[in-house]
Amino acid sequence: MKPDPRYLLGKPVRDRILSEVQSMTGAAGRIGKLVSISIGDIPEVAVYVRNQARAAALAGLPFDQEFWGGEVGQDECKARIQAMNDDPDVLGIILQRPVPDHINVRSLQSAIHPLKDVEGMNPASIGNIVYNDVAMAPCTAAAAVELIRETGLDMKGLEVVMVGHSEIVGKPAAMMLMAEGATVTVCHHLTRSVAMHSRRADVIVVAVGKAHLIGPDMVKPGAAVIDIGINQRIHPDGSTDIVGDVDTEAVKEIAGWVTPVPGGVGPVTVAMLMRNAMRAYQRQQAAGWRT
Ligand SMILES: NC(=O)C1=CN([C@@H]2O[C@H](COP(=O)(O)OP(=O)(O)OC[C@H]3O[C@@H](n4cnc5c(N)ncnc54)[C@H](OP(=O)(O)O)[C@@H]3O)[C@@H](O)[C@H]2O)C=CC1
C-alpha cells in the first residue's frame, strides 16, 4: 500500500542526514567517541539512548553509554564531565534529561565544554541562536525546522505557532524559525486560547507532552503540523503505546502534512545529533584539538 502523502515521515530525512554524516566520518581522521550520560534509573531515557546508539552506528560514530547511579552527587558528576572535556578520545557529551531532583542540570550543562556540547544545551551554545548562529542547535528544535523545510513551504513570512516553550524544545525552535524569517507566535499553559492562535497558523509545532492536545478543530486546512510530543499510554489490558500531542488520524483529514508519532520528529532528532557531532569534530579541528 502506498503511504498516505499527508504523513510527513521522519525516516527518509533521518536516512539522508545519516548518510551525509557517514560520508564525512569515513573520510575523517581520529574522530573520538560520543558519550551518553544517563543519571539514575529513568525508563523513558532508555528508548532514546538506544535510538541514539543505533544512529551513531549507522553514521560511523563510536558511541559509549554511561549509566551513573541515582545517588551520585553533583560534584562527582561535574568532575566526571570535566575529565571528559580533557579526554581527547571524547568527541561529544550528551547529558540525557531528565536527571534526579538533587542534580542541578543547568550547572552540569554549563560544565560541558562548548566544543563538545553536541546537543547545543550549554547556555553559551544556546545563546548563539539569538545571533542566528544555529550550527550547534538543540537537536529536537533543529529536527522540527528540518521537517518544515521538507514540506517545501517558504519559511519567509510563514505564520508559525509554537505550542510549548521549554528550554530544550519550544524556545530554541521559536528562535530558529525567526532566523528563517517566519512570524512566530509562542503559546504556553497561560495562553488564553491556543486554538485561536493555531487556527490561523500555516505551521503548528507542538511540544507539550499531552496526548491529543491538538485536535482537528484547531488546525487550518492545508497547514503543516509538526508533533514533537511523546506520550506513553497504558491501556486497561496492560499494553502500552506511544502517541504524540496531536490527534493524528483526525488532524490528517484537515492538515496538508502531519508528522506521525512514532516515525516523525524522533528519528530526525537523533540524526541531528549526529550532524552536530560532525560539526563539533570540525570545530575541534579548527581549534587545533584534532588533526
Ligand atoms: N522527539 C523528541 O526528540 C523529543 C520529544 N520530547 C517530547 O516533547 C514533549 C515536550 O517536551 P519538553 O519541551 O521537554 O517538556 P516540558 O514539560 O519541559 O515543557 C512543556 C511545555 O508545554 C507547555 N504547556 C503545558 N500545558 C500546556 C497547554 N495546555 N497548552 C499549551 N502549552 C502547554 C508548558 O508551558 P509552561 O512552562 O508555561 O507550563 C511548557 O512550555 C514531551 O512529550 C517530550 O517527551 C522532548 C524532547 C525531545
Ligand SMILES: Nc1nc(=O)c2c([nH]1)NC[C@@H]1CN(c3ccc(C(=O)N[C@@H](CCC(=O)O)C(=O)O)cc3)C=[N+]21
Ligand atoms: N538531553 C536530552 N536529549 C534528548 O535528545 C532528549 C532528552 N534529553 N530527553 C528526552 C527527549 C526525548 N527524545 C527522543 C528522541 C528520539 C526518539 C525516537 O527516536 N523515537 C522514535 C521511536 C522510539 C521507539 O519506540 O523505538 C520515533 O518517534 O519514531 C524519542 C525520544 C530525546 N530527548
